[in-house]
Amino acid sequence: xxxxxxxxxxxxxxxxxxxxxxxxxxxxxCISNDKKEYENSADIPVNREMLAELTSPxxxxxxxxxxxxxxxxxxxxxxxxxxEMTDGxxxxxxxxxxxxxxxxxxxxxxDEVEFHLQNHPNNKLPHNIDLHAVTGPGGGAESSxxxxxxxxxxxxxxxxxxxxxxxxxTAPVGMHIANGMYGLILVEPEGGLPLVDxxxxxxxxxxxxxxxxxxxxxQPFDMQKAVDEKADYVVFxxxxxxxxxxxxxxxxVGETVRLFVGNGGPGLVSSFHVIGEIFDRVHVEGGDLxxxxxxxxxxxxxxxxxxxxxxxxxxxxxxxxxxxxxxFNKGALGMLKVEGEKDKKIYSGEIRDDIYLPExxxxxxxxxxxxxxxxxxxxxxxxxxxxxxxxxYMQTCFACHQAEGQGVPNAFPPLAxxxxxxxxxxxxxxxxxxxxxxxxxxxxQKYNSVMTRQMLSSDEIANVLTYVYNSWxxxxxxxxxxxxxxxxxxx
Amino acid sequence: MIQPLLFAQSKGMVSIKxxxxxxxxxxxxxxxxxxxxxxxxxxxxNADFVSFVKKYPKWQKSKVIKLFADKSYLTxxxxxxxxxxxxxxxxxxxYISWFAAKDYCECQGxxxxxxxxxxxxxxxxxxxKDARVKASYNKQILAxxxxxxxxxxxxxxxxxxxxxxxxxxxxxxxxTLDFNSVLITGESRKDGDKDSNLFCGSAxxxxxxxxxxxxxxxxxxxxxxxxxxxMKNLGFRCVKDSDLK
Numbered sequence: 001x002x003x004x005x006x007x008x009x010x011x012x013x014x015x016x017x018x019x020x021x022x023x024x025x026x027x028x029x030c031i032s033n034d035k036k037e038y039e040n041s042a043d044i045p046v047n048r049e050m051l052a053e054l055t056s057p058x059x060x061x062x063x064x065x066x067x068x069x070x071x072x073x074x075x076x077x078x079x080x081x082x083x084e085m086t087d088g089x090x091x092x093x094x095x096x097x098x099x100x101x102x103x104x105x106x107x108x109x110x111d112e113v114e115f116h117l118q119n120h121p122n123n124k125l126p127h128n129i130d131l132h133a134v135t136g137p138g139g140g141a142e143s144s145x146x147x148x149x150x151x152x153x154x155x156x157x158x159x160x161x162x163x164x165x166x167x168x169x170t171a172p173v174g175m176h177i178a179n180g181m182y183g184l185i186l187v188e189p190e191g192g193l194p195l196v197d198x199x200x201x202x203x204x205x206x207x208x209x210x211x212x213x214x215x216x217x218x219q220p221f222d223m224q225k226a227v228d229e230k231a232d233y234v235v236f237x238x239x240x241x242x243x244x245x246x247x248x249x250x251x252x253v254g255e256t257v258r259l260f261v262g263n264g265g266p267g268l269v270s271s272f273h274v275i276g277e278i279f280d281r282v283h284v285e286g287g288d289l290x291x292x293x294x295x296x297x298x299x300x301x302x303x304x305x306x307x308x309x310x311x312x313x314x315x316x317x318x319x320x321x322x323x324x325x326x327x328f329n330k331g332a333l334g335m336l337k338v339e340g341e342k343d344k345k346i347y348s349g350e351i352r353d354d355i356y357l358p359e360x361x362x363x364x365x366x367x368x369x370x371x372x373x374x375x376x377x378x379x380x381x382x383x384x385x386x387x388x389x390x391x392x393y394m395q396t397c398f399a400c401h402q403a404e405g406q407g408v409p410n411a412f413p414p415l416a417x418x419x420x421x422x423x424x425x426x427x428x429x430x431x432x433x434x435x436x437x438x439x440x441x442x443x444x445q446k447y448n449s450v451m452t453r454q455m456l457s458s459d460e461i462a463n464v465l466t467y468v469y470n471s472w473x474x475x476x477x478x479x480x481x482x483x484x485x486x487x488x489x490x491x
Numbered sequence: 492m493i494q495p496l497l498f499a500q501s502k503g504m505v506s507i508k509x510x511x512x513x514x515x516x517x518x519x520x521x522x523x524x525x526x527x528x529x530x531x532x533x534x535x536x537n538a539d540f541v542s543f544v545k546k547y548p549k550w551q552k553s554k555v556i557k558l559f560a561d562k563s564y565l566t567x568x569x570x571x572x573x574x575x576x577x578x579x580x581x582x583x584x585x586y587i588s589w590f591a592a593k594d595y596c597e598c599q600g601x602x603x604x605x606x607x608x609x610x611x612x613x614x615x616x617x618x619x620k621d622a623r624v625k626a627s628y629n630k631q632i633l634a635x636x637x638x639x640x641x642x643x644x645x646x647x648x649x650x651x652x653x654x655x656x657x658x659x660x661x662x663x664x665x666x667t668l669d670f671n672s673v674l675i676t677g678e679s680r681k682d683g684d685k686d687s688n689l690f691c692g693s694a695x696x697x698x699x700x701x702x703x704x705x706x707x708x709x710x711x712x713x714x715x716x717x718x719x720x721x722m723k724n725l726g727f728r729c730v731k732d733s734d735l736k
Binding site: 170173 | 508563587632633636637639640647664708710711716717720721722723724
């Protein structure tokens with residue numbers, strides 16, 4: 001058994017604690033030492049009152065451990081307030097406890113949770129709470145509908161261990177969730193979860209704004225985008241960068257880490273992954289089923305996962321939704337910074353940087369900067385333009401537009417006999433120069449894809465377009481470097 | 492500035508020509524008929540309410556019967572007759588219970604508007620009587636929901652709608668006579684259930700326009716209220732039946 005396993009499979013550890021505890025209990029004779037097993041969680045008696053510790057993400061409250069079931073009082077305040085989605089982009093968040101996700105609630109099986117839902121008087125809207133840990137109508141929503149300036153109280157017994165989502169369920173439900181009204185409630189099993197060194201609270205959510213991703217100013221919620229599930233932002237803990245840089249979560253080499261991960265949605269499921277780390281154990285969907293040695297775990301909207309692993313080497317480990325454009329383009333990216341000694345046996349780091357030339361030095365290299373190196377040998381004739389243009393086409397355009405310019409149906413428009421291409425040469429030059437996003441119609445067919453800006457010199461663009469215009473039944477136009485320069489300088 | 496206007500405009504009301512229309516939640520989600528009525532051009536202001544409590548001391552904050560107003564009632568007043576220094580006389584009066592609002596209107600020979608009357612006038616924008624299909628209409632209302640402390644603004648600063656009525660959107664929520672007759676219950680996802688036929692309407696399933704989420708929120712706020720509640724963002728205005736038939 002490796003060290004990693006002894007740390008996570010803590011049975012021996014728990015046993016020793018039990019032993020000490022029972023010895024202590026024997027010494028204090030008047031405390032009942034009956035270790036009674038309850039078949040039904042509903043029968044677990046509660047013992048005294050206790051005010052629940054609530055924490056803001058990414059923090060979690062102290063583990064429940066061996067404490068007995070209690071009447072646990074949770075006081076949660078709803079606040080509608082402005083926050084920053086990303087630099088310069090403001091958003092009015094609706095929150096449980098002032099944060100997105102809302103405050104973390106930690107309970108154990110058999111607790112009787114007395115929930116106080118407080119709607120701040122400055123708020124404009126009524127709200128409620130549906131806790132998936134509740135067995136009862138609406139998960140509590142029915143009893144907690146609360147107007148601004150009021151407090152509703154209801155109580156429930158935690159019957160099932162697990163990690164559960166809570167959220168607002170007031171009409172329009174989707175909008176309340178989309179504005180950040182969700183969080184996690186943990187119900188620990190009898191005796192608590194195995195102890196680990198670090199625990200963190202992470203929750204994914206998708207946001208829909210009137211403006212596109214990155215558009216500055218106060219961005220209102222966009223219902224149509226939400227209905228279409230076209231998120232502008234997909235983020236961990238309510239905003240871009242909530243878990244990066246100085247906000248990164250941390251651990252030391254050799255420590256065990258448990259992530260309580262939730263997905264508030266409202267729309268998207270999460271393919272949660274930590275780049276460079278394998279999850280030793282995952283409580284699938286936050287329940288009892290344990291999966292081991294997992295790379296990516298699926299977290300449904302309105303679902304969770306408890307993820308445990310030991311960190312073996314130092315470095316920055318990137319947390320992502322492996323639906324990967326969300327990570328790198330919409331914000332679903334966090335960091336776990338691990339400090340400590342390197343272990344070359346596990347990971348060497350870079351050892352050498354050698355030159356690799358499979359086909360000799362003649363191979364064209366990709367420009368590494370925005371600077372475009374002008375072709376050193378300009379074409380001297382139409383024939384040369386066609387020859388050089390074909391080369392450029394095969395290197396740059398072929399993959400999408402295909403060998404005969406036929407394109408790919410429903411994805412990439414054809415260049416052969418293309419009315420769009422032939423109608424406007426300056427526009428065609430512009431597309432190659434600047435790229436093109438959005439819907440266009442080519443030969444009566446609609447296309448909506450992205451052509452990135454091409455790293456080609458003016459000469460190369462002239463050549464490749466001349467080649468395209470003089471192939472596959474196109475208009476036989478000749479494009480010169482001067483024409484390209486004109487378009488380039490027109491803006 | 493406001494006062495002379497009020498006097499000039501026949502006691503501060505305009506006539507609304509009734510019609511049939513389909514509200515977000517209809518009784519049985521069908522057409523509703525609204526009769527002719529008159530409506531206050533502006534919401535009732537703090538100054539209006541100061542005059543009122545001078546005349547009717549039973550609505551002063553120290554004298555009000557607990558059954559008719561909760562602890563927040565006139566919480567932005569310094570004492571029985573004076574606003575706190577931070578409050579403006581020409582801001583809409585808020586922290587008002589339904590009982591107080593209803594009595595205020597009745598003492599003026601008026602009444603509170605029904606939900607249907609209120610929604611009927613409020614579906615207009617500056618140029619159209621039913622602007623609900625316009626993107627700009629919803630956008631303006633939603634912009635208000637995202638503006639903090641709008642109750643502290645003065646009345647009359649938003650353009651009047653096509654009927655000549657100001658501030659239906661943009662300042663405060665407003666009490667209606669039958670605010671709790673269309674119920675969005677605490678559990679708003681179940682409101683399509685026929686179990687709730689105890690009430691005249693229900694939520695999402697019966698709604699006629701699911702994209703009109705600004706209206707959803709109005710119905711939601713009404714559903715969360717009780718008649719003795721007093722809220723920071725909740726004021727009122729009055730209507731009366733029209734002589735015009």
